[in-house]
Amino acid sequence: MNTQVRTRPGPGTRRAGRRGRAAWRGYLYVLPALAVYLLFAVLPALHSAYLSLFDWDGVTLGSWTGLDNYREVFADPALRGSVLNALILVVFFAFLPILAGLAMTGLLILPGTSAAGAPRRRPGMGAFRLLFMLPQVVPLVAVGVTWRWLYGDDGLINETLDGLGLGGWSRAWLGDFDWALVAVGIVGAWVLSGLCMMLFLSGVQKIDPQLYEAARLDGAGPVREFVSVTLPQLRGELAVALTVTTVAALAGFDIVYVTTGGGPGEETTVPGLLVYRLAFSDGRVGLASALGVVLSLLILVLVYVINRLSRPQT
Template identity: 45%
Template sequence: MTTALAQRGEDREAVRTARRTRRPAASRPSWSSLLYVAPALAFFVVFVVVPIVQSVRISFYDWDGISVATPAGLSNYTAVFTDADLREALGHSLVLLVFYAALPVLVGLLLAGAMSRIRIHGLTVLRAVLFLPQILSSVVVAVAWRGILADDGPVNSALRAVGLGSLTHTWLGDFGTALPSIGLIGTWVEYGLCMVLFLAGIATIDRSLYEAARLDGAGAFREFTAITLPALRPQISIALILTITFALRNFDLIWNTTRGGPGTSTTVPSVFVYQDAFQDRALGQASALAVVLTVLILVVVGVVQLALRERPDRDRRKGVRA
């Protein structure tokens, strides 16, 4: 009987050990689940990964797309970094970062902060109207604004109507105003996306934090800087990544408004990629420029993520000091 009890105790201990070491069903690899993602994965590989690899390969050749390609070594990349026109275009992209990224984030924060505090009838409709530019096609936006900013367009007509005819311009045809005009169009397109992201982030903030701040005598500005803004760090990071990517790769908005003109005052790297590939038939140089532009976007996005990532230790120390 003693032996039977000992055996039973060993069996129970073995069952407990098996239960502790048994992996949950959710964590077990299920090869059948891969079948659900296989179509999307195949689409991604065929239409994203393969073209990227092909672009990198072509960037080391001189090729017009028809004749036999000849090896070019690093000459295409050397041309990218030594081209004065391309450096000017990159400078234009950096200027557009202010209009396409910084201003939309700032305007989005102001609108989201105001909308989170006010309660008026029709606020949902107002949000939809403000977000509308984001869902419009870039070609539609470009054509519409090209008419709005024309010499006989609504902007100049309004200036003449109020006696400010001296301020009228051919906004997209003047060397001094073409780039800022395109930048403001980009601001108009992108601020709605930032606003919606920030409104979603504000909705997740614990309302008791605002109540405690009001009890301490904090005003609207103090609530925004001390509670809302720190809590929106993830949304600000996402907004900056999306808007910076749009600014650096933007092509259709510029091409359909100014085609890089007047002169080269609104050229950006993506315009040179198009011209090299489809006008000059220099696919190797176009691929090299596209690769460099992609790396630049990844670097800038990485810097933004590092700058805005959450640091629990630092935030905890700030909370202790507060």
């Protein structure tokens, strides 16, 4: 006579089962967002990489070209020049806003700490935040139109220079071959400085107040306190700011399109604008896709380097 002995699962088995069910529930929560991401980000990127291997005008049947489009990207001076312009804009869109954001953060944080031990903030902080974040709220098309008027021959900048007796510096800034790219870069720096400042101000709030107290006991003044305490503790925020602004510089389109349209000549042409022209004006979708793939890989490499450099040293 066979007797079957039934054993109840142990506590460890039950806990493992509960963890497994909880993990599956977590995946179900993120499934809608993952589906949207796959549908509207991953699949179009893969499709663009596929189209980059064809010579296609967007209408008729395309012909296989292999890596010829990528060879043209690296061989064509205009295509290489657009990537170089984007790298130059990184200085204006990334480094200048970060420096300006750090300076504004240092000015808005008063020496000493509050009663709670946190860094004291200057009165009217809300008004300062609103003022500096305004460029982020205004549509970039409106920003471009406004700055195009400011840079005009009879715009506010030239009128101010004439009023100060510096009429020799007046010029058609957006039409000058030497100054057009710099003028566009200044617009980007103005737009992104407020974003960097907000990131740094939020990072300051999480710094341990005891670090400031220790620095003051060692005789540190406001500048030394900012350099030795605040700046090292903002490593994560600096990495985020550098990543966001670098991507904005390399993938930028709207500010350049509205202000200069890529001119004069090709002096302010950037890859985003060139992709638009190749795909929708010249009917060279395959070449536009290849340039987009190269630009995406360049962004991924730079973001990876930024994240590696921003990791705490162990």
